[in-house]
Amino acid sequence: DFYRFDDDRVGVVLADVVGHGIPAAMWTFAIREHLRQISGAASGEDPVEPARVLESLNEILLKNQKSEIPVSVCYGVIDLKEGTFTYASAGVDYPMLFKAADRQVFDLPAGGLFLGCIPNIRFSQETVSLDKGDILMLYTDGLESAADPAWKENALRVFGAGGEMS
Numbered sequence: 001d002f003y004r005f006d007d008d009r010v011g012v013v014l015a016d017v018v019g020h021g022i023p024a025a026m027w028t029f030a031i032r033e034h035l036r037q038i039s040g041a042a043s044g045e046d047p048v049e050p051a052r053v054l055e056s057l058n059e060i061l062l063k064n065q066k067s068e069i070p071v072s073v074c075y076g077v078i079d080l081k082e083g084t085f086t087y088a089s090a091g092v093d094y095p096m097l098f099k100a101a102d103r104q105v106f107d108l109p110a111g112g113l114f115l116g117c118i119p120n121i122r123f124s125q126e127t128v129s130l131d132k133g134d135i136l137m138l139y140t141d142g143l144e145s146a147a148d149p150a151w152k153e154n155a156l157r158v159f160g161a162g163g164e165m166s
Helices: 021-039 050-064 141-146 151-159
Strands: 002-004 009-017 071-079 084-090 096-099 104-107 126-129 135-137
Touching (some): 002 021, 021 050, 050 084
Antiparallel strands (some): 002 009, 009 071, 084 126, 096 135
16 A cells, blocks of 8 residues: 655555455555554645654554464555655565666565464664665565466566676
8 A cells, every 4th residue: 555645745555464364455455544544644744754654553453353364564665755765664574775876775674473363562763775776576475376486586687687696
């Protein structure tokens, strides 16, 4: 999902709920709405730091959770004026960043436990530089499960990185 804060800043979220069917769909909808509120997107406020958003969401999920359904989330804010992506993640595979200028693909540092399992988790956040032509790729483990085992190498070819991963 995407949340526009103003002309220069856009929130980006990728969330994945363990499971299928109606319970997982309901959790996904609830998480989407909680993220809109916590991030500041629903009220038109300045964006809240991604790490604080995940910490708040974790506490909300723990208070409201009726079952033990772990949730993975990567949430960040792209600042178009500054050319940055500031993000935090919980249980999500490393985001990938293709840097067009040097044709390199990087796994971005990410970490953190799944949300909704343990109280009082603290998350760190990272900021990376984005330049014209760069490609940011967020994905869940569903891609690895459904895709050809060589999906990452294929992505590198599509990005034009010549198979180099840093």
